[in-house]
Amino acid sequence: MWNPQIYLAFADHRGRPFFDLLARVGAESPRRVADLGCGPGNLTEQLARRWPDAELEAVDSSPEMVAAARERGIDAEWGDISAWTPRPGTDVVLSNAALQWIPGQADLMVRWAGQLEPGAWIAVQVPGNFDAPSHVALRWLADQEPWSKILGDFAFRTGKVVETPMRYAELLTGAGCTVDAWETTYIHQLSGENPVLNWISGTALTPVRDQLTDDQWQQFRAELIPLLDEAYPVRPDGRTYFPFRRIFVVAQVGG
Template structure:
């Protein structure tokens, strides 16, 4: 389960890549714009400002996120992106921080590119931080002591979860697209007692939390805190710098 409130605790930071991606989409007056993985809808709700004449189509696999999106006035539905196909009038498909959850997403990208009409746009952003100290700390803790048995079958993602910008460029150029691909490392300036823990609680730690009782979850947090504090020490003024790499692609179908 996704918790929209936890996810939105860093809404401003999480929203920056969405707007950076949007800036590279050259569609002028698209008929239909699709947001795959719309989350709580706070970003989807801004799409009519960019494209006021477009039909906005939004999907997410989490019923909790879809409910939050609908509360914001977004016409969202529950669906797995693996089962989605574009309607004939789809001119823009965008996905923000979703495809990293789908191991076969390269196949989906080539399938969508083939189904879209020439001139359409396919744009997405995925985190590229799976080897970051935050994720490594979670994997180290989960592999030791009593946590090994409780969490042994969780799919802690390592290795090639997402591709490089050049890898995606090769993939979609081969699918007949003109591709703009790049990566950015954001240095998020966070505040609070344990801000990195709070950040990953809304994303990477969801599978861990879902597996543990409330009491054991608090124990796991308590053991994780010093590992994260060591990796991301707070400055004397209370701020913590949290580097976060992301990979972007804005492709136009040829």
């Protein structure tokens, strides 16, 4: 269960990769634009502003996020991105920080390249921070008693969750696309109490929260805080630096 309010607490920081991704999409007058993993719709609104004449399709797998997007006036739909197929006239397929939840997302992108018309654009951004100290701390705590028994064999994502920019480029070039792929590590300057915990509570900790009672959730958070404080110490100016690696792929079909 996703909480749109928690997710939007860092809307400015989370939105920056979206704009860096969108800036590399060269579509001028697309007929149809698909936002896959639209979340609460705050960034989908930017697609409508850039291409006001395009028919906009917004999809998310979270009913809570779909409801939040609809409150913004976005005609969002609930759906499984892995089963999504481009409708006729789709000229832009954009997915910002969503495909990392789908195993084999590179194959999915290659499939889209084969279904879209020549000249269409695929633009994807996924986090590449699964070995970051925040995730290491989370996995370590989940392996300790009593959490290992409570969470059972809950799968914390390790290893190769996403591909490298080079691998995405190779696969999509092989599918007949012209590809622009890169990675960026953002140094987010956060403030306030437990900012890294609050950040991952809206993303990486979401499936953990679903497994715990309210009391267990509060205890888990309390035990995670000192681990995160050690990994991300507060600077003398009161800020916490939170490095976040992200991977970008922009491909034009048949280019």
